[in-house]
Amino acid sequence: xxxRIACQMDPIERIDIRGDSTFAILLEAERRxxxxxxxxxxxxxxxxxxxLARGHSLNVVDKLGDHYRLSDARRENLANWDxxxxxxxxxxxxxxxxxxxxxxxxxxxTLVVNDPAHVRNAPEKIFVLxxxxxxxxxxxxxxxxxxxxxxxxxxxIIVKPLYGNGGASVFRIRPEDSNLASLVxxxxxxxxxxxxxxxxxxxxxxxxxxxxxxxxxxxxxVNRVPAEGExxxxxxxxxxxxxxxxTDREREICARLAPELKRRGLIFxxxxxxxxxxxxxxxxxxxxxxxxxxxxxxxxxxxIWDVIETKVAAKTA
Numbered sequence: 001x002x003x004r005i006a007c008q009m010d011p012i013e014r015i016d017i018r019g020d021s022t023f024a025i026l027l028e029a030e031r032r033x034x035x036x037x038x039x040x041x042x043x044x045x046x047x048x049x050x051x052l053a054r055g056h057s058l059n060v061v062d063k064l065g066d067h068y069r070l071s072d073a074r075r076e077n078l079a080n081w082d083x084x085x086x087x088x089x090x091x092x093x094x095x096x097x098x099x100x101x102x103x104x105x106x107x108x109x110t111l112v113v114n115d116p117a118h119v120r121n122a123p124e125k126i127f128v129l130x131x132x133x134x135x136x137x138x139x140x141x142x143x144x145x146x147x148x149x150x151x152x153x154x155x156x157i158i159v160k161p162l163y164g165n166g167g168a169s170v171f172r173i174r175p176e177d178s179n180l181a182s183l184v185x186x187x188x189x190x191x192x193x194x195x196x197x198x199x200x201x202x203x204x205x206x207x208x209x210x211x212x213x214x215x216x217x218x219x220x221x222v223n224r225v226p227a228e229g230e231x232x233x234x235x236x237x238x239x240x241x242x243x244x245x246x247t248d249r250e251r252e253i254c255a256r257l258a259p260e261l262k263r264r265g266l267i268f269x270x271x272x273x274x275x276x277x278x279x280x281x282x283x284x285x286x287x288x289x290x291x292x293x294x295x296x297x298x299x300x301x302x303x304i305w306d307v308i309e310t311k312v313a314a315k316t317a
Contacts, residue, residue: 003082003312005029006037006053008044008099010088017067021287021301022087026060028301036060037076041088041099051078051106078103082312084112089285090165092123096284108265111312113304114283115265122264124280125162125196130260134253134278137199144184147197151180156200158231159183162193165284167234172200203275204231209244210288212300213269215307216258219300220292221246243295249276257281267311268304 009022017023029036039055046052056070078084084103090096100116107116121127128135139150140162151157151173159180160170173180187195207223223244224234246254250273261269270286272279289300 001309001313002033002035003029003309004037004080005034005083005085006039006055006076006078006081007058007085008039008041008053008088008103009085011040012038012058012068015067017062017064019287019290021289022085022285023060023067024290024293024301025085025087025304026058027062028299028305030060032305034305037081038070039076041095044099044102046102046105049105051102052076053078079106079110081110083308084110086112086114086116086119087285090124090163092163092165092284108315111308111315113267113308114269118264118266119283122266122281122283123163124165124282124284125160127283128278128281131253131256131278134256135198136201136274136277136279139197140194141197142188142194144181147180147184150197151175154199156202158198158200159187160196160198161187161191162196163191170231172231198279201274201277206275207242207244208239208279209250209273211246211250211254211271211273212286212288212292213254213258213261213271214300214303215267216262218246218251218254219303220289220297221250222288222291222295222297241291241295247276253278267307 007026015023026036036058037055038058039053043054052075054075057072059069061067086103097120100120103112103116106112132138137154139146141147155175157173158170159173164170171183173183204226207225209221209223211221212219221244223242224239225242226239253273257271266283268286270282270288272282293299
């Protein structure tokens with residue numbers, strides 16, 4: 001049955017369709033005959049008890065440089081739609097958090113993917129702290145003394161913002177590096193919240209694996225290998241995607257996470273694993289599904305819609 005789908009996302013003209021997961025999801029929605037309404041977060045408004053979005057009808061085509069058509073500019077009451085895809089990228093700031101509060105007013109009557117309350121309560125580097133035994137040694141702090149003690153214990157460390165994304169402002173600090181105090185001072189100045197410090201795992205040279213789970217079930221994985229001389233493996237900072245297999249250890253990690261992901265209504269998630277250690281659980285706008293398919297893996301966009309359509313049908317039965 002065709003569904004009425006609203007998509008809250010970043011400006012569609014700016015996305016790189018070759019690797020964009022939202023675009024892959026939209027392509028599959030169009031292939032299935034679903035109606036798509038597109039809007040950006042600044043165009044979301046609450047008027048009385050109505051959650052309104054100003055946007056356009058959207059059609060997409062997998063053609064680089066000519067990938068979308070907008071028509072019929074209008075304002076829609078999102079409560080009248082079957083599904084809202086919450087797909088804008090971080091930063092996970094107050095603007096982002098506010099959209100989750102607004103979308104929570106229509107969910108679950110209108111199915112919001114992922115559940116906005118649990119997106120708000122599960123930022124990537126916070127939710128993962130519920131599984132410390134699966135992680136590298138980790139510290140969350142604003143204290144230089146804490147960081148110095150952590151480096152004395154673990155020697156080679158990573159320092160990164162608690163609410164960052166895409167590898168931005170991620171630093172590797174070796175035991176002999178004399179810049180640690182200056183870096184902590186910079187983080188204390190730039191960020192009001194604590195930051196994260198982790199033991200550096202040398203296995204990252206072999207890749208930072210993104211494993212995608214759909215409704216708690218493993219759907220596929222892609223390895224992201226850092227460029228020479230680079231600590232970060234993110235594709236948009238020079239990392240290279242590579243075909244990969246899922247290890248027994250990684251299946252154990254996914255099995256641990258699955259019940260909590262399902263309980264929280266987190267239909268589409270992506271976890272990051274380095275050398276058998278869990279580092280992040282991505283719930284805001286996970287990526288990687290086009291890369292998985294390019295390497296001959298599952299059509300994850302199709303699996304996402306299978307789950308969404310089943311959940312919508314169950315609500316209307």
